Amino acid sequence: MTALGIDIGSTSIKGAVLAGDSRHGTIAGLVEKVAFPGPVAGLPPGHFEVEPSLVLDAAREVLGNLLRRAPTVSRLYLCGQMGGAVVCSSGGLPLCRYHSWRDQRTTQDNGAFGSLLQVVEKSLAGILPELGNELKAGSTSLLLHALALDGRLPAGGVPATLADFVAGALCGVAPRIHPTLAIGLMDLVRGGWHQGMIQQLELDRLDWQPPADLSTPIGVTTCAGRRLEVFAAVGDQQCALHGAGLEPGELSLNASTGAQVSQLSPTFRPVPYQTRHFLGGQFLQTITHIPAGRALHGLVDLLTELSRAQGLPMGDPWGTLTRLAALAATDAGGLRASIAFFPSPVGDTGSLTGITLENLTAGNLLVAAVNNLAENLATCAHRLTVSGPWSRIRLSGGLSRDLPMLKDQIQQRLTGVPLQESMVAEETLAGLARIAAA
Numbered sequence: 001m002t003a004l005g006i007d008i009g010s011t012s013i014k015g016a017v018l019a020g021d022s023r024h025g026t027i028a029g030l031v032e033k034v035a036f037p038g039p040v041a042g043l044p045p046g047h048f049e050v051e052p053s054l055v056l057d058a059a060r061e062v063l064g065n066l067l068r069r070a071p072t073v074s075r076l077y078l079c080g081q082m083g084g085a086v087v088c089s090s091g092g093l094p095l096c097r098y099h100s101w102r103d104q105r106t107t108q109d110n111g112a113f114g115s116l117l118q119v120v121e122k123s124l125a126g127i128l129p130e131l132g133n134e135l136k137a138g139s140t141s142l143l144l145h146a147l148a149l150d151g152r153l154p155a156g157g158v159p160a161t162l163a164d165f166v167a168g169a170l171c172g173v174a175p176r177i178h179p180t181l182a183i184g185l186m187d188l189v190r191g192g193w194h195q196g197m198i199q200q201l202e203l204d205r206l207d208w209q210p211p212a213d214l215s216t217p218i219g220v221t222t223c224a225g226r227r228l229e230v231f232a233a234v235g236d237q238q239c240a241l242h243g244a245g246l247e248p249g250e251l252s253l254n255a256s257t258g259a260q261v262s263q264l265s266p267t268f269r270p271v272p273y274q275t276r277h278f279l280g281g282q283f284l285q286t287i288t289h290i291p292a293g294r295a296l297h298g299l300v301d302l303l304t305e306l307s308r309a310q311g312l313p314m315g316d317p318w319g320t321l322t323r324l325a326a327l328a329a330t331d332a333g334g335l336r337a338s339i340a341f342f343p344s345p346v347g348d349t350g351s352l353t354g355i356t357l358e359n360l361t362a363g364n365l366l367v368a369a370v371n372n373l374a375e376n377l378a379t380c381a382h383r384l385t386v387s388g389p390w391s392r393i394r395l396s397g398g399l400s401r402d403l404p405m406l407k408d409q410i411q412q413r414l415t416g417v418p419l420q421e422s423m424v425a426e427e428t429l430a431g432l433a434r435i436a437a438a
Contacts, residue, residue, distance in 0.1 A: 002070075002072060002073045002074050002075065003017075003018045003073055003074075003075040003076070003077060003432075003433075003436040004016070004017060004018060004063065004066045004067075004070065004073050004075070004076050004077070004228070005018045005027070005076075005077045005078070005079075005429050005432030005433060005436065006059060006062055006063065006066075006076065006077075006078050006079075006166075007078070007079050007080065007236060007239075007428040007429060007432070008055065008059065008078065008079070008080035008081060008162055008163040008166055008233070008236075009036060009080075009081060009236065009428075010036060010081050010100075010101075010102070010257075011035070011036050012033050012034065012035055012036055013033070013034050013035075013036055013055070013058045013059055013062055014031050014032060014033040014034075014062065014426075014429070015031070015032045015033075015062040015063065015065075015066050015429070016028070016029070016030075016031050016032065016066070016426065016429045017029055017066060017069060017070045017073070018077070018429070018432055018433040018436045018437075019433060020430070020433045020434065020437060023245075023434070024245075024434075025242075025243055025429075025430040025431060025432070025433025025434035025435075025436075025437065026430060026433055027426055027429050027430065027433060028070075029069060031426060031429065032062045032065040032066055033062070034058040034061050034062050035058075036050075036055070036058070037050055037051065037054035037055055037058060038050075039100070040097065044105070046103070046104040046105045046107070046108055047103055047104075047105050048099070048100040048102045048103040048104070049097040049098065049099055049100065049103070050097060050098045050100060051097060051098070052086055052094035052097065052098045052162070052165055052169075053094065055098065055162060055165075055166060056165075056166055056169050056170075059166050059170070060170075060223065063076070063170075063223050064223060064224055067223055067224045067226055068224070071224075071226060073226070073228065074227070074228060074229060075217070075228060075229045075230075075231065075436065076170075076221070076228045076229065076230045076231065077231050077432045077435055077436050078163050078166065078167055078230075078231070078232075078233035078234075078432075079163060079233055079234045079235065079236045079239040079428050079431065079432055080161060080162055080163020080164075080166070080181065080233045080234075080235070080236055081101060081161070081162060081163070081236055082101065082161065082181060082183055082235050082236060082237060083101030083136065083138040083139055083140055083143075083161070083183065084098060084099055084100045084101040084103070084138060084140065084143065084161055084162055085098070085099050085140045085143040085144050085147075085159065085160070085161065086098040086099070086160050086161070086162060086165045087144070087147070087153065087154050087157035087158065087159055087160070087206070088157060088158045088160050088165055088168060088169070088174065088175050089157065089158070089174075090158065090173075090174045090207070091172055091173070091174070092165070092168035092169040092170075092171065092172050092173055092174060092175060093169065094165060094169075095154040095157045096147065096152065096154060096157075098162050098165070099143045099146075099147070100138065101136075101138030101139075102138060103137070103138055103143060104137050104138075105137075105146060106120075106137050106142050106143070106146055107137045116142070116145075116146060116149075117135070117136075117137055117142060120135065120142055120145065120201070121135060123200055124197060124200065124201075127194065127196050127197060129270040130187055130188055130189045130190075130194060130196075130270075131184050131185070131186075131187075131188070131194055131197060132183065132184065132186075132188050132274055132275035132276055133271075133272070133273060133274050133275065134183045134184030134274055134276070135184055136289070139183070139184045140159065140161060140182075140183070140184065140185060141184050141185055141197060141201055141203070142201075144159055144201065144203050144206070145201040145202065145203065148201070148202040148203065148205075149202075153202075153203075153205065153206070155205045155206075156205070156206070156207055157206055157207065158174045158175055158206065158207045158208075158209055159177070159203070159206050159208065160175035160177060161177060161181045161233075163181065163233030164176065164177050164178075164181060164212075164232070164233055166233070167218055167219075167230050167231075167232060167233050168218065168219070170219075170221040170223075170230050171218060171219025171220060171221050171230050172219070172221075173218060173219040174207070174209050175209070175218075176209045176210065176211065176212035176218055176232055177209070177211060177212060177232075178211065178212045178213070178214070178232040178233060178234050178235070179211050179277035180234045180235035180238045180239075180276065180277050180278065180279065181233060181234065181235045182211060182277070183235070183274075183276050184197075185197070186211070186277070188268045188275060188277075188283070189268065192211070193208050193211075212232030213232070214231055214232060214234070214435060214438075217229035217230055217231050218230060218231065218232050231435075234279070234431075234432075234435070235276070236428050237254075237260065237262075237276075237284075237286075237288070238276070238277075238278050238279060238284060238431075239427075239428045239431035239432060239435075240254065240396065240397075240427040240428045240431055241254065241262065241278075241284070241396070241427075241431070242279055242430075242431035242434055242435070243424055243426075243427035243428060243429065243430030243431030243432075243433070243434065244394060244396035244422040244424055244427045244430075244431075245394065245422065245424075246262070246264065246394055247264070247392075247394075248264045248266070248282075249263075249264075249390065249391040249392070250263065250264075250390060250391055250392045250393070250394050251263055251381055251384070251390040251392070251393045251394070251414075251417070252394050252396065253377050253381065253393060253394070253395050253396070253397075253400075253410065254395075254396045254397040255292045255293070255373065255377070255395075255396075255397040255398075255399040255400055255406065256292065256293055256397035256398045256399055257292065257293045257294050258288065258289055258290060258291070258292050258293070258294060259290035259291070259292035259373065259376070259377060259397070259399075260286055260287060260288040260289075260290060261286065261287050261290070261377060261380045261381045261383075261384060262284050262285065262286035262287075262384075263284075263285055263286075263384055263390065264278060264282050264283070264284060264285075265282065265283045265284075265285050266282060266283075267283065268283050271285055272383075273285065273286065273287045273383060273384070274286045274287060274288060279435070285384060287345050287380040287383060287384070288345075289343075289344050289345065290344060290345060290346060290373075290376050290377065290380055291339045291340050291341060291342065291344050291346065291350075291373070291376065292373055292397075292399055293398070293399055294342075295339035295340075295341045295342075295350070295369070296339065296366070296369055296370075296373075296399075297318075298341055299339075299365060299366070299369060300317050300318055300321060303317065303321070303362055303365075304317050318402075320362075321362055321363070321366050322366065322402060322403065324361070324362050324363030324366070325362075325363045325364075325366040325367050325370070325403075325405065326363075326405070327363055328361065328363035328364050328366075328367045329364070329367070330367065330371075330405070330408075330409075331367075331371075332359065332364040332365075332367040332368040332371065333356070333358060333359030333361075333364050334354045334356065334359055335352070335353075335354050335355060335356075335359045335360070335364045335365065335367075335368040336352070336353045336354045336368055336371075336372070337350070337351070337352050337353075337365065337368035337369045337371070337372050338350045338351045338352075338372055339369050339372050339373060339376075340376075345380055346376045346379060346380070352365075352368070367405065370403055370405055370406050370409060371409055373399075373406065373409075374406060374409035374410045374412075374413055375409075375413060377410060377413075378410065378413035378414050381414060390417055391417075392417065392418050392419070392420055393410070393414060393417050393418070393419040393420070394419075394420055394422065395407060395410065395419055395420070395421045395422065396421075396422035396424070396427055397422075397427075400421055400422075401421075401425075407419065407421060
């Protein structure tokens, strides 16, 4: 195979030389990685914007490093973070900053009408099932609508997610959104862009390019003297599940920064949770934003706050915490935690109960949090049962590898179904390798 893959993530931009076949994607050699640029400083509270040019520079740096290792490659595949919005010119140049999926401006209370998110939820209530029930604070559609209300939506501009922008800018062409990245934008009943949503959110002044596919490249780029065909970016969630080997009939449990439960469906039908396009014409029925790594690292921050305030050496707090948890009782000595520290499918606020002097230890705290994560995954998994039984549970994500106890806790709650843990360390890049080999 002669291809490269780049993942435009939220904390880093990473890439690799792709290998393997359409069933078992692998990467050759080390992963090249560059830190994701920080947000623009001095913005109002809740705003999270990034200069697109810095992201493009970082992607070019990764691409250049990969080409030094594999100078004969001819194709580039990308995946990227979902949600967020940037508007581009027909030549791929950014016409505004990238508004990240982490941006929370649409949740701010505006008085009697509530937040913009609440207002739009009401106005789109009748068509949300057709949009896959996809509407969150950082959704592409909602952030574009916020720009329109502020009079800052460039007329005639091309809407894009961040990875779409990178692909288009590398080639000097208008970005095109692949259906896997077009969450909450497409009409899952009739196909194509959802014209009703576009009209209601005042997005009809934008130039909506035809949705991209992977049969042909969107353009060509030249880097380090090498000519590369560039293919449309795909969603990082779908790409990771593809890399982990998700098959029809299986239940996917993925736990990393956030957690999700998912299963594939050959056709679209309205369900009381999210539905997204998957690869190969399939659909992904999913429940996302389940508290996981982000919440656990909040606990780490709490446990290390005094040391940080005193300027003391930090050592390896996560490694120490997981070691202490491995020595603790599986029931955390009766300590119970809820890690819903932010709005999620399992609640909006967390808690810690059953506290005694004897069980209030760092190890027990992590065990209680992991037990709650397993319970939340099982609870959300049972919401998917209307779509049929599972042949197997496929567990993936970095947390399942960091915390072996998570697998045990899941198996106690979802009995009678075989569980297979993904051994793929770089699931998004492995997914790109499978796509490139198809």
